[in-house]
Amino acid sequence: MEQWLDFAKGPLFTFAFLFMILGLFRHVVLQIYYLIVRKGKRLRNAPWKKIILDTLSWVVPVKHFIPGTAFFSSASFLSHIGVILVPVFLADHIVLWEGFLGLNLPSISSGFADVLTLFTIVCLIILFCCRLFVGRQRAMSGTMDYLILIMVFLPFASGFLASHPKMNPFSWDMMMLTHILSAEVLFIMIPFTKLAHIVLFFFDRISGLHWQLRPGAGDKVADALFGKEARV
């Protein structure tokens, strides 16, 4: 078990983490490449101020609190707090970052981390239940929508149990291995799933730029499909 843990913490973690970083980096590079190469000068015409204000309005989405989705939206927003803070700033993780990246980050207290973790778990359960029990959400939900919630839930739940031996029905090694492996699976899945909104969040929001259509493209599409025939 000890060797498994070392393997999971060492090479496997390095692989999963780099995989996630490279995967996300690929998204960013492709998006920027397309924007610069294909949009060119039209980048200047985009409503940048509106795009940036809109993006910022979602950082603290108070004005997006709309009737009908209050429960789901609150759980969704609040879960992000724990999902961002705990993995990065938990004292045990800080050691990891220091060894791996050489970063010396400030840490949050373990008590606060516990509260955030439980809070996040509750939010994730609410999100899961919303998908299960709200008809319109169920209608739109696919396997991955549920799986992703479970994939995020697992490292939080296992991490909490591993750090609270009295509540842990299994051995510490077992729980820690589950914690690390589930986190690594999550890392690997991030670039392929909607969790990639970590970086695509901004690129999704620039539809104002994409309304700057390419001059002459309509002609080329019509030429390719119909030759020079009438196209109206």
Added chain:
Amino acid sequence: MDEVVEVLKPIVDEDNGNKTYPYYIENPVTENRVERFLEAFAAVLHFTDYKPLLDSYCTSNAKCNRCAVTCPVYLATGDPKDIPCYRTNLLLDVYKRYFTFSGWLNSRFSNGIDLTEEIIDEMLNLFYRCTACRRCTQECPMGVDHGLMTRLGRYVLSLIGIVPKALQVATREQLEGETRNTSKIPKIALMNTLEFLSDEIEESFGIRMDVPVDEYDREYVFFCAVSDYLMEPETLMGNAVVLYAAGDWDKWTIGGNDFDGINYGLFYSDWHLENIIKQLVHEVTRLGGKKILIGECGHASRSAHDFVPVFAGKETYPVLNFMEYTLDCIEKGKIKLNPNIITERVTYHDPCNISRSGWIVEQPRKIIRSFIKDFVEMEPHGKNNYCCGGGGGLVSVDEIYDFRMNIGGKMKADQIRETGAQIVISPCANCKKQLKELVEFYELPCKVMGLHDLILKAIEIPGAKSAEERKEEAAMFEM
């Protein structure tokens, strides 16, 4: 004359009574639609810039369903297929399956989603159940622009011949017809109409104003929805008297070759959008105009305002909506409106095309508050308004009247009823037509007017009959 057939007859689902509403299509394609759709989609992806956005949406689309509660169509039907995200995913699934590596890989391991005739039927129905109001877009946490996706879906469909006949016939006349406008109004009929409008103004104000046509080197070249020349003379007279009262009578003109601001390309086709914009810009250049002034029309304003800079190249011109011009005149004290003329309770409908972006929201309200005492807002309003139900070109598709009344416009009818207003101001030709039909359909106790219809009643022009006099004369005439 092309053969016109009904592609889909109205179908009533026996289980839940839901209807699918069809529209007429010229020469509908019946064979190889799947292959042709994919071919058209491939061409669009190759030559346009939609690919990065589709990649981004495909990966991070959260399917959180917040859009559902913002969509007036879904709120009216409760059918999951009317959820904006569902509609967008129809297109995204096809893109992912056929144009991405992960989609291809997925299809090797499972049957996954294949494009079928049934999915194309679903697309041609659902993409035209959306009014492209983009209310959902502003509440999507991922920023997915469902309006843009619906438009892209319609564009690809149009390339395989699936587009409502009403839109296709109108744009064909505008781009290739003799009259160069969507309502097929010849120039001689335009001149007669303008003559009639001048006569009406003279009779009402006691001042002759001959509307300038084809005048060169004027500051403003005026375009409105061409249907206004037939349907909304009072709006046009309102526009004219504001220009006259502001002392700008010799600074504007209407183009005799192209006087139509309508651009249905905004709703379904990049090619049409671009060419109609170029035609409009060409007319301004021919006349040596300096600015484009768009009358009371939402989509004409948006298409010119947003796409003249994109497609006009170096020939670009500033675009003004008429309400911006009027507000400027009021603020500079160039025109005076009598606050005692309009005594009815008034509400204002925000046309989505000019309000959703926040462009024209406060201007009309400032104008209204300057001369109307009993003004009530609909809730919600402004950037967050509900569509009238006729957006995205649907109002021109007469055969989906049932859909527009019972589903698309239901929320708007409820909103209007709640205000208790006697006059609904709607500064948009499309919204006006839809709202007038809604008022009749739901028997709402109000009338629908343009903002400049009311300005026409309340404006005071030195040397002309006063607003009070005109009101009395109009009352006597009505008796």
